[in-house]
Amino acid sequence: MRNSLIQAYLPLVIWVGLGAGLGRFLPAALPRLLGRGLYWIGIPLEIFTLARQTHFAEDTGLAPLYTVVSLGLGLGLGLVGLAVVRSLATTIPVEAAAIEIGVAPGSELLPPQPVELALWPDTATMTWVDKPRQGSFVLASMLGNTGFVGLAIVPTLVNGPYLGWAVFYSVTQNVVGTYGLGVFIASWFGRGAHAQSRWQQLRDVVTVPSLWAFALGSVSQVWTWPPLVDDTLHQSVWLVIPVALVLMGLRLSQLQGWSSLQPALVPAMLKVLVLPVMVGAVTLSAGLPRDGVLVLVLMSGMPSAFAGLILAEEYDLDRELAAASIALSTGGLLLTIPLWLLVFG
Incomplete structure (x- = not known):
């Protein structure tokens, strides 16, 4: 298991370290440009490729349902945690x-x-009164890095047909969670000091490029394309991942020590510890097979999503809190994965 974790996290260390090391030497506007590029081009391209090239079996039909349940639990935890933190601050x-x-x-x-x-x-x-900080807190508690980290780690820990659940979990969270509910939350809390009407929030959700990418990718499965095109799409995913990791490193290089990390303690703990426990309890109570439970627990316990940082760039949320939550929850993941394998494996 240790070798699998090292292999899965080696790209994470390399690319994040590169971004963190170059952060002080690059233009200040570069992180925002990278974030917007990933939002409009990189992530939609990855989702289109996954939707086109993944053939979902019938036994994966429950995965979207439990993904939505996990998102609902994460949203509830985020709102409750935010209320507690605001009362203490x-x-x-x-x-x-x-x-x-x-x-x-x-x-x-x-x-x-x-x-x-x-x-x-x-x-x-x-401050905690500022809506952009509140929005980043909720997103960090709810959304996990099921694509870049989840799909890199879970296949090394789980075998059998339930690997399809991991893929469906990742796609469902991206479509329904990150670029559906996540965009709505980011629009509600973001956009600076300008309040958003319901029409503007609905427009933000409907015009999300990743939603259209998923729909087009699913439809395109019936089309036969030249192998070169499909190979190019598959390889493009491996370009998106390093760019996203470099963006994370650039933002981490801007953190100012403990004062930057302290506000992210609660959302990071909710994401990698509390939420997986709740998902495990729900799925065990529902009578799911242990392998299916383990996949759902592992995917729900992935660190705070890079997409939260991308949404923070696009909707003017608290970028520092988003980056700090990613850093703390990623470190916590190394401690929690052996726990989930012991309890649910």
């Missing part, structure tokens, strides 16, 4: 703080100012 007046620590307030005190005594303090650039 409070400030008190400096006079009250002085009384609390036994210092009598007087004229020598500075004018009353907020004093941060929160477990999850606000950063200098964004």
Whole structure:
């Protein structure tokens, strides 16, 4: 198992490290350009290729249902976790703080100012009151990297017909979760300070290129194309993955130490620990085979999605929180995978 994990994570380390190392030397506008390029071209191309070249068997029919259940659980966890964090991220007046620590307030005190005594303090650039930060928190708790990381790791850990469940889980999350519900959430919380009407949110969802790519890819299965075209499509996926990993590294290079990582602790923990436990409990209660349960648990426990960072670039959410959640949850994945294999394997 250790060798499989090393093999799966070697590209992750190489490309993310390259992006992190080059981040300080490249133009500041490059991450946004890469993010928009992936949103409009790279990810749709990958989904089109998966939809065209994956032949879904009848026994994979339950995978989309449980993917939607997982997304719903992740959304609920994200909203509850956000409410808890916001309630703990409070400030008190400096006079009250002085009384609390036994210092009598007087004229020598500075004018009353907020004093941060929160477990999850606000950063200098964004606070928990800001909707862009809230949006990144919810997306990081809900969406997992089922494509770049999930489909690279799960086949090394699971054998048999249930590998089709992993592919269907990834495609369903991309279509329904990331570029369906995820776009709606990003549109709701994002776009800077401008409130979005329901029509604008619906337009954002309907015009997502990845949705159209999935539909066209599924329809194109009945068309016979030259082998060279299909081979080119397959190889293009291996170009999209390094670009996405480099983008992650570029954003990670902008993190400012612990102050940047601390706000991401809760969404990262919800994503790689709490959500898989809930998915495992639901699927075991439903009587699914153990192999199917293991696949769903592993896929639901993938680290926060790179797509959350892409949506943050496109909809002006908290990019720092998105990148920090990816970093922490990716590190946590190495600790949780042996646990899931032990409990559900």
